[in-house]
Amino acid sequence: MNNYNFSTLNDKEFEQICKDLLNAKFGLELQDFKVGKDKGIDLRYSSIKNNNSIVVQAKHYIGSKYAQLKHTLKEKEYSKIKSLKPDRYIVTTSLSLTAIEKDELKEILEPYVKTSNDIIGQESLNEYLSENKNIETKYFKLWFSSINVFRTILNNAIESRTKYLLEKIQRNFPYYVVTKKLDAANKILIKEKLLLITGQPGIGKTTLAELIILDKAKDNWKIHKVENISEAEDVISPDDEEKQLFYFDDFLGANYVEIINAHKTETQLTSFVERIKHTPNKYLILTTRTIVLNQAIEKYEKISHSKLGNEKFEIKLTDYTNYEKALILYNHLFFKKVKEDFFDKVLEEKFYFEIIRHRNYTPRIIEFITDKSKINSFSKEQYKQYVLNNLNNPKEIWRYSFNNQIDYMDRCLLITIFSFQHGCIEKHLIKSFESRLEYEKEIHNQVVNSNQFNESIKILLEGFISSQITDIEKDIRYFTFINPSLNDFFIGHISESYQERKSLISSFIYIEQLKKFNPVLSILPLEKELQLIIRDKISNKQIEFIEEEKPCLNNRKCVLILEVLCKYCKETNIDKVLLEYIKLIDIENGVAGLVSKFDYVLSNIGDSPMTHEFVKTNFIQIIESMMSSIVDTEVAMDIPTLFEIYNNNYAEYIESEDGFNNIIDVISRVLDHIEDSLKDEKQESAYDYNVVDEIYDELHSIENNLKTILFPDAEVLHDFEINPDSGFWDEKITENIGRSKYEEYQEEAYYEDHYREEKYVHENEENAINELFTKQT
Structure with missing residues (x-):
C-alpha cells in the first residue's frame, strides 16, 4: 500500500x-x-x-x-x-x-x-x-505525495544532475496543474518516441516536461537530463529492454552558439533523433522557444528535413483555459503560503479575474508574484501594484528585485554567472568573481568584504540562483540561474548599459565567458574599446581556459585564441598578437578537430600584413597540415580561396603530383566522413533500398561538387569507390522491419494501461473560478 x-x-x-x-x-x-x-x-x-x-x-x-x-x-x-x-x-x-x-x-x-x-x-x-x-x-x-513512490522515482535518476532535477520537481510539484496537454504530450511521446514541446517564454514548457518525467520515473523508466547530445550518446543503453527517457531542456536556446558555428552539432542532433526513433524503449523530450525553433528550421537544412521539422512530434503550448489559469494562481497562493493580507487582496473585488484574464498572463509571472522573498516587504496596496506592474511589463519582472532587493556586489556576482554559457562550477565562479571584485576595488573604489562570495551566494540562493552537487565525492557544486527568464533580463540589462559591458569585459578571465559577445549572434554589443580590452588581455596572457582540466593541447589553445581575435576584435589592430599566436602553433602536429576554426582564422585575418606575410611564406606547410584533417565539405571547398588570399598558385599546385594526390585525399576523406555520418543517421530508418539510394545519390552529388570546385579545369577520373555495402544494408533493413512490428505491438499494449487524467467538467467556468477563490470560513 x-x-x-x-x-x-x-x-x-x-x-x-x-x-x-x-x-x-x-x-x-x-x-x-x-x-x-x-x-x-x-x-x-x-x-x-x-x-x-x-x-x-x-x-x-x-x-x-x-x-x-x-x-x-x-x-x-x-x-x-x-x-x-x-x-x-x-x-x-x-x-x-x-x-x-x-x-x-x-x-x-x-x-x-x-x-x-x-x-x-x-x-x-x-x-x-x-x-x-x-x-x-x-x-x-496524489501519487507524488507518497514517500514510497518518490523513492522509486529517485532510484531511476542515473546521474546526480538528474537526481537534483527530480528533487526540484518534487518540491515544485504541488504548484503544477494537470491539463489536457499532459495526455496529448504522453500520446505523442509513446507513439513517436520523440516529443518536442514549444511555446513562448514562461508558458510552461519545462513544467509539462517535468510532469511527464515524474510520471515515467514512477513507472521505472531511467531518466537522463542532458546538456548536449554527446552526453546522451555516452549513456544510451545497448539493452533494448531498458526504458530510457532523455530530457534536453531549451535544446536550441542553450546551444545556439554551438549549432550556428558547428555543422557537426547539427548532424549530431539529427542523428541522435533518428537513433532514438528507431531504437526500442528509448525516448527523447526536447523543449525550445517557438521563435528559436522557427529560426533553426529556416536556417539549417538538416534540422528542417529532420523529424524536428515535422509537426506530428510537436506539442505547442499556447494558452490555458481561464480555469486552468485560475488553478495555477490558486496553487501558488495556497502552497507558498502567501501572506493572508496578500491573499485577501487577490480576493478583493475579484482581482483574480484581472490577473487570469490579463493578456500577458504566464505561469512564470504567477511564480514570480507569489515568491515570498520578493513580496514579503510590501504592504497590501504595494503588493497589488507589484502584481499589475509585472503583468503590464513582463520583460521587467526581475528589474525591481535586481535594483532594489540585493546589494551592488550581489548584482556583480549575478552578472558574473550570466557570463558563463550554462552556469558554472564553484571554483570557476569564485575565481572569476574575485577578478570582478579586484576590478571594482581598483576602478570603482568599492570596499570588498573578505567573505563577499559566500555572503552574496547566501543572499542570491533565496531567489535568484540555485546550486546542486554534481559530484558528491569531490564536493563539486554547480551554480545556475533559478529561472531562464533571468538570462533574458540580463541580455536586455547589459545590452542597455555600456558600463556593465565594460566591467564584464574588463574582469573576465576565462575565454568561455566571451560567448555571449559573439558578433555572429548579436546578443550583446561589442564596441571598439571593448575589443581593445580583449586584445590586450590576450596579449598580456590574462586569459585562461576552463577546459584546461580536460586535454587541452597547445595547438587548441592557440587556435581558440586566434578565433577570438579574428571574430571579436575586428575593429582593432591585431596583427602583432595574431602573429605571435600563429607562430606558436606546431604545424607538424596538425589541427585535427580545429580545422573549421583554423579555416575561419586564415580567411579573416583582416588588415594584418605581418601575419599575412608569415602565412604566405609558410603557406604550403600550413595548408597541407590543415588539409590532412579536413572532413567538412565547406572547408574543403575553401582551399582554392585560401591559395588566392595568400598569393599562391592553386592551378600549379594541383598540377603537381603531390598537390593532386593531397586534394584527392581530401575529397576521399570528406566523402568517407559524410558516408559514415549518413549511415549513422539513416540506418535505423531504412525499411527498403529507397533510403540507401537517397544516401548514395547525395554522396555522388557532393563528390561532383567537390571535383568541380577543387579541380576546376580538369576531368578527374579517380574512382572514390562510393558504393553501398549490400550485406550491411540487407541485414539492417531486415532488422528494422522486425523491430517495427515489435514496437507496434508494444505501443498497443502500453495504451491499454496508460493513465488518462479525468477532468472535472464545470458547466459555468466563471462560477467555478469564484468557488475556487472563495475563502474557507
Missing part, C-alpha cells in the same frame, strides 16, 4: 478526494457545498427527515500539528455543528492521528460524532484508497 500524505493536493482537491472515498466506502451520495458559505459544511448527505443528516468537514493541514486541528474543531466548528444538528458528523483530515487523538476529538464533538471511526485521518484515507484503485489513479497528483 502506498502511504500518501496528500501534500500535493490543495484544500479543494483534498475535499474532492474525501467525497469520492466516503461515497465509495459507505455507499453515500454526498453533495458539495459552495466553499465559504458552508456554515460548517464541506459535504453533506440529505435524508427525508433531515437535510443535514450526514455532515462532513474536510480539514487539510500541510505541515501543521494535531493541536491546530483540535483548536479549530473545538473553538470554531463546534458551534456551527450545534446549529446544523446533523444525525452524524464526520471529520476527514490529512493529518496522521493516533487512537488517543481520535478519541479526544470524538469527545469534543459529542453527540454528533457517533464513533471514533468517524474521525478519519491520513491512515484511514490511505486504507480506503487501497480498497478503491480507481480513485487512486484518478488523482494524478
Whole structure:
C-alpha cells in the first residue's frame, strides 16, 4: 500500500478526494457545498427527515500539528455543528492521528460524532484508497505525495544532475496543474518516441516536461537530463529492454552558439533523433522557444528535413483555459503560503479575474508574484501594484528585485554567472568573481568584504540562483540561474548599459565567458574599446581556459585564441598578437578537430600584413597540415580561396603530383566522413533500398561538387569507390522491419494501461473560478 500524505493536493482537491472515498466506502451520495458559505459544511448527505443528516468537514493541514486541528474543531466548528444538528458528523483530515487523538476529538464533538471511526485521518484515507484503485489513479497528483513512490522515482535518476532535477520537481510539484496537454504530450511521446514541446517564454514548457518525467520515473523508466547530445550518446543503453527517457531542456536556446558555428552539432542532433526513433524503449523530450525553433528550421537544412521539422512530434503550448489559469494562481497562493493580507487582496473585488484574464498572463509571472522573498516587504496596496506592474511589463519582472532587493556586489556576482554559457562550477565562479571584485576595488573604489562570495551566494540562493552537487565525492557544486527568464533580463540589462559591458569585459578571465559577445549572434554589443580590452588581455596572457582540466593541447589553445581575435576584435589592430599566436602553433602536429576554426582564422585575418606575410611564406606547410584533417565539405571547398588570399598558385599546385594526390585525399576523406555520418543517421530508418539510394545519390552529388570546385579545369577520373555495402544494408533493413512490428505491438499494449487524467467538467467556468477563490470560513 502506498502511504500518501496528500501534500500535493490543495484544500479543494483534498475535499474532492474525501467525497469520492466516503461515497465509495459507505455507499453515500454526498453533495458539495459552495466553499465559504458552508456554515460548517464541506459535504453533506440529505435524508427525508433531515437535510443535514450526514455532515462532513474536510480539514487539510500541510505541515501543521494535531493541536491546530483540535483548536479549530473545538473553538470554531463546534458551534456551527450545534446549529446544523446533523444525525452524524464526520471529520476527514490529512493529518496522521493516533487512537488517543481520535478519541479526544470524538469527545469534543459529542453527540454528533457517533464513533471514533468517524474521525478519519491520513491512515484511514490511505486504507480506503487501497480498497478503491480507481480513485487512486484518478488523482494524478496524489501519487507524488507518497514517500514510497518518490523513492522509486529517485532510484531511476542515473546521474546526480538528474537526481537534483527530480528533487526540484518534487518540491515544485504541488504548484503544477494537470491539463489536457499532459495526455496529448504522453500520446505523442509513446507513439513517436520523440516529443518536442514549444511555446513562448514562461508558458510552461519545462513544467509539462517535468510532469511527464515524474510520471515515467514512477513507472521505472531511467531518466537522463542532458546538456548536449554527446552526453546522451555516452549513456544510451545497448539493452533494448531498458526504458530510457532523455530530457534536453531549451535544446536550441542553450546551444545556439554551438549549432550556428558547428555543422557537426547539427548532424549530431539529427542523428541522435533518428537513433532514438528507431531504437526500442528509448525516448527523447526536447523543449525550445517557438521563435528559436522557427529560426533553426529556416536556417539549417538538416534540422528542417529532420523529424524536428515535422509537426506530428510537436506539442505547442499556447494558452490555458481561464480555469486552468485560475488553478495555477490558486496553487501558488495556497502552497507558498502567501501572506493572508496578500491573499485577501487577490480576493478583493475579484482581482483574480484581472490577473487570469490579463493578456500577458504566464505561469512564470504567477511564480514570480507569489515568491515570498520578493513580496514579503510590501504592504497590501504595494503588493497589488507589484502584481499589475509585472503583468503590464513582463520583460521587467526581475528589474525591481535586481535594483532594489540585493546589494551592488550581489548584482556583480549575478552578472558574473550570466557570463558563463550554462552556469558554472564553484571554483570557476569564485575565481572569476574575485577578478570582478579586484576590478571594482581598483576602478570603482568599492570596499570588498573578505567573505563577499559566500555572503552574496547566501543572499542570491533565496531567489535568484540555485546550486546542486554534481559530484558528491569531490564536493563539486554547480551554480545556475533559478529561472531562464533571468538570462533574458540580463541580455536586455547589459545590452542597455555600456558600463556593465565594460566591467564584464574588463574582469573576465576565462575565454568561455566571451560567448555571449559573439558578433555572429548579436546578443550583446561589442564596441571598439571593448575589443581593445580583449586584445590586450590576450596579449598580456590574462586569459585562461576552463577546459584546461580536460586535454587541452597547445595547438587548441592557440587556435581558440586566434578565433577570438579574428571574430571579436575586428575593429582593432591585431596583427602583432595574431602573429605571435600563429607562430606558436606546431604545424607538424596538425589541427585535427580545429580545422573549421583554423579555416575561419586564415580567411579573416583582416588588415594584418605581418601575419599575412608569415602565412604566405609558410603557406604550403600550413595548408597541407590543415588539409590532412579536413572532413567538412565547406572547408574543403575553401582551399582554392585560401591559395588566392595568400598569393599562391592553386592551378600549379594541383598540377603537381603531390598537390593532386593531397586534394584527392581530401575529397576521399570528406566523402568517407559524410558516408559514415549518413549511415549513422539513416540506418535505423531504412525499411527498403529507397533510403540507401537517397544516401548514395547525395554522396555522388557532393563528390561532383567537390571535383568541380577543387579541380576546376580538369576531368578527374579517380574512382572514390562510393558504393553501398549490400550485406550491411540487407541485414539492417531486415532488422528494422522486425523491430517495427515489435514496437507496434508494444505501443498497443502500453495504451491499454496508460493513465488518462479525468477532468472535472464545470458547466459555468466563471462560477467555478469564484468557488475556487472563495475563502474557507
